Amino acid sequence: MHALLQHDKQNQKDILHHTVALANEYLDAQDSFPPGRYIPDLVLEDLPEKGSSARDALEYFKNHYAAQITNSAGPRYFGFVTGGSTPAAVAGDWLVSAYDQNACGSNDSIAPQVERQTIHFFKQLFGLEDIYFGSFVTGATVSNQVGLALGRQWIGEQLGKDFSVEGSYGVAPVKVLSSTPHSSILKSMAILGMGRNMLIKVATLPDREAVDIAALERELQSAQGPVLVVANAGTVNTVDFDDLEAIGKLKSKYTFWLHVDAAFGGFAALSSRYAHLMKGINYADSITIDAHKWLNVPYDAAMQFTRHKKIQLKVFQNSAAYLGDPEQSPDYFHYTPENSRRWRALPSWFTLKAYGREGHREIVERNCDVAYSLGEKLKASADFRLLAPVRMNVVCFTLKNESITFDDIREYLNAVRDDGHVFFTPTLYKGTPAIRAAISNWQTEEADGQLAFDVLTQVYHAKKQTFATASAHTQTV
Known part of the structure; x- marks a missing residue:
């Protein structure tokens, strides 16, 4: 040595x-x-x-x-949808590195058994029926990719083809219908060879990001053959939810695979205030939910669920002889993209075991309360305007200055960042340059929301003259 x-x-x-x-x-x-x-940028060393x-x-x-x-693991990081790590989750993650298990085999280690136990916890947490099979993957992007891969395989079978064996060449393209898909859906379509152009954007309800069910039904009526529908359980900009039950009921009339992207919105199921938004989730053929968002476990960790375990086996089965018969040994490397798998389930097991449903419900409801309170402050302010109602934990707003551009928003948020107290990310909401406050950290309290509002106001007043000068210059030009 x-x-x-x-x-x-x-x-x-x-x-x-x-x-x-x-x-x-x-x-x-x-x-x-x-x-x-x-x-x-770092100066690289040899x-x-x-x-x-x-x-x-x-x-x-x-x-x-x-x-x-x-x-970014702290209480005032409001960018993207980023949680932190609860003390129990950190303890679990440290043990993951110490034990260094490849969580793929069924009985050669307790690691995959703990993953099955953790998935069972999650099915109870989200109200999923026992028929669902689930596993851990790296994040919502891969979870969405898995769901779309299963949907593509299912569509092939409706056409008498086994895409996992024959490939999909020469077959009509797989069409994907969705109203406000996350960017990872388009990325997954590109990775899977389905093509970004095969996304059909369905109309939303007025002043909403949720799908117009009548418009969706018209698209399904005109579809020539089976299609894939991606429903949203919590959009990124405004946490808007598609009517999952109404979409699910359309399956009795039309042939489609229903994938539900519930990356962080799935946690609505924990609270009696928001659980109705998840009504109809059990119509889903596949589901995406993140753990490193609102569960507050370390990166990276997400789950994928499906009602169609046999289809998942066809897509991901590993045919190496030394791995054995998947029917006799249902190892995770037969059901997930990876053969080598970090024991991602352990931090989630730790935090669920440590704080239970009640503890995580409190995090969800407290985060939503802080978001609502921040929204009310912004609504009453002379400097900002809300672009959508605060539905759960995300506040989508902009500056009242009508001439503000996306570059202005970036410059403003850079100044907010450099103030050193709070962090936000920019976005576009229905063409309007905007700001998102995504509140999903286990430590965030009302005082953090108040401080965020104070910083937003102070920095805006400091930058106001700059914006006014830019506006005057634009009008002159």
Whole structure:
């Protein structure tokens, strides 16, 4: 064994002790650590021929990189839809690295059994019927990709083809109907060879992101052959929900695969206030739900669910002889894109076991309360206007200045970021340059929402003259 490896093996406890100390420095500073920052491109170094030790690497990281980490796991990071990591989830994730299990086999380790237990917890959490098969994948993008791959296989079978064996060449393109699909749907369509142009955008309800059911039915009536419908259980900009029950009932009249993208909206099922939004979820043929969003477990972790386990086996079966018969050994590498799988289920098991349904319900409802309160402040402000009602945990708004451009919004949010207290991301809502506040961290309280509003207001007033000058210049030109 190399001398450095031998040295570090003998000093493993000391290495972990100092690693914990560095992690605690970050966790202890989360209330004051900037949630967003600009980091210039790193000047790349050459790989050393000789190493030094794990402790030296840790010290180098501490001195050169640690202070530049973004506090995206903190209570005032409102960009994208980013959770944090509950204490229990962090404990579970540290053990994942220590145990370093390849969570694919059925009985050679407890790891895949714990994954099955965790999936069972989730089915109860989201109100899914027992028939659903589920597994962990890296994130909503891969979960959506799995769901669309299953839908494509199902469509082939409706046409008398086995796409997993014969391929889909020479067969009519698979059409996808959706009103406000997440960008990962288009990405998945490209990866799967379905083609981005095969997305048919269905009309939404007035002033909504939810699908117009009548418009969807017209598209289904005109479809020549089976299609794939992607429904939204929580859109990114406004957390709008398609009427899942109404869409599901259309399956008795038309031939389509129903995929529900419930990446973070699925957690509406935890609360009696919002559970009605998930009514009809059991009509879904496949479902996407993220864990590293509202469950607040470390990246990366998401789940995919389907009613069609046999179809999933056809798509993902691994045919290597040494892996055995999937009917006798239903290992996850026969049902997921990966053969090598991190034990992603363990942090989710830890946090579900530690805090239960009630603890995670409290996070969801508190986040929604903070979002609603922030929305009311923005609505009453002379500087901002809401672009949509606050339905759950996302606030979509813009500046009242009618001449504001998307570049202005970016510049404004850069200034908000540089203030060092709160972080937002820009968006476009029905063509309007806008700002999103996505509140999904387990630590976020009302005081964080108040501070966010104060910073938004102060920075806007500081930038107001800049916007006015730009507006005057635009009008002159």
